[in-house]
Amino acid sequence: MAHAIEAEGLVKTYPGDVRALDDLSITVGPGEILGLLGPNGAGKSTTVKILTTLIRPDRGKAAVAGHDVLRRPDRVRRLIGVVSQRSGADPDASGRDNLILQGRLYGMGGAEVRRRAGELLERLGLGDAARRAVKTYSGGMQRRLDVALGLVHRPRVLFLDEPTTGLDPEARTAMWAEIARLAGDDALAILLTTHYLDEADRLARRVAIVDRGRVVAEGTPDALKGELRGDAVHLEWREAPDEALARAALGRLPGVRDVLVDGPRLSARADDGAAAVPAVLAALDHAGIPAAAATVARPSLDDVYLRYAGRRFAQADAAPASEAPAQGTAAADAVTAGGAR
Template sequence: MAHAIEADGLVKNYPGDVRALDGLSITLGQGEILGLLGPNGAGKSTTVKILTTLVRPDAGTAAVAGHDVLRRPDRVRRVIGVVSQRSGADPEATGRENLVLQARLYGTGGAQARRRADELLERFGLGEAASRKVKTYSGGTRRRLDVALGLVHRPRVLFLDEPTTGLDPEARASMWAEIAALAGDEALAILLTTHYLDEADRLARRLAIVDRGGVVAEGTPDALKGELRGDAVHLEWGETPEEAPVRAALGRLPGLRDVVLDGPRLSARADDGAAAVPAVLAALDQAGVPAAAVTVARPSLDDVYLRYAGRRFAQADTAGTADAAAEPAATGGAR
């Protein structure tokens, strides 16, 4: 399969000794959706900035649709569509006017630009809102317009950077449906960045889990979860227990593995979680550190992240680092 994106060993440093990317490498095949999953500050948006020619890497190489991002940024911009975290639509123009303008900026003639705008308005269910100013749109409607703008020029690679952030549940579900529909286009490759575990699980054909500027695990969602054989056993205390007696008590139990204690919560793996729970609770009671709650579940992406990153996904949010800085507002490709 030809690679729509190929990045190798990307490094990016920001002032203040912040290393946003630390040797990140990914590939994206044509017709594929790759989910770049990680908490805020993990390096996802910096990766997108490099691949869309907005930022130069300090080291490493990257090519999009066969074009080197440093040597031929002009060619890269012609073959990509970008839906940033911030909308790039002109709020004072109508939806149709935004789409026609985007098409004209790519050199499309007036009549053809209007036809393309009408196609996208129908495709994304924007017909009723087409003649209204964008500033009157709801969040979900505006995001659908953003995706339409990114597709005006029929790009080969579409970047969706946190496309559902800030949307209410109904609008988020609608956007999921739109993205899933795009997955049927074999001529289009999609790089989706997200910090929502359920979004990555549902939409991505393949995942690259990012932590501290690098890829720590890669594969299909099912394959990654399948690596964690057995059940996940989760324990909680009212306050953080002493680690030594907890580990000593659980270390004597056969069949319990991958024990990770994170503050007042503990996670472990067991071949049969339900059968392991009575022995786990008894051992903790005997050690004087009884648990307040226990649950057993099938493996999730949170468990995958815990295994490879050594911490829960929610605890890994590093908002406020260089990678969580304001995103460029441009939507679409080169303008």
């Protein structure tokens, strides 16, 4: 089965020697949601810009919907929908008029585009607001309209670039429900970029975890978490402990492994976390570095990221972004939230 998206060895360096992508490779099959998961600056948006023909890679190749993004960008643009981080809707026009204009840009006729606009407005819960100016919409309503703009021409590939960033919990949950419904279309491939671990875990059939421009782990969320046998044991101190002492204290305990100290926090794997905690606390107390708190949890995508990237997701997300957000802005301005013109 041909891939809907296939990227191999993508490299992109921005001015100032900022390496946004460093030999990144991904594939997405028809009817699949791939979650491209990574902290801010990991290279997610740069990947989307390359795959949607907004910028060119320095090296590597990519094909979307069967067409090379460098040799046939025109064909790629006709077959994709894009929901970017910044809305492309006209705030002074109504939701219905935005959709009709978007459809006409793709060559859809009068009756067809009106029917399609009405269908999407009802499907996405915007029917009652169809004739209102978009600037009167709530944040969640605007994001649902952005999704409708991306779908109006029935694309084969849909790019959702951080679709829930900035939404309140209620609107975010509603957006999750819409994306889950889209996943029922076997003809539509979706690339979802996000830095929300729970979002990727819930929505994506498969995830590719990106760090510093590379895919460091890939697979289904359950398979990736299943690679981490046992439980995660997390310990905290008020101040960072002596790392050598902590490692030495826990290194002698049976069934405790993969010890990683990150400032005032320590993480380890244990075959039976609940049973291991008393021994862990006693060993640390004996070493003169008693922990202030201890928790036990089943493996999560945060633990997967910690294993492959060597740091916690939140720590990486707070680090300075490696991407150059201004790069490609002029090209991006020529594209609506729904796709290329």
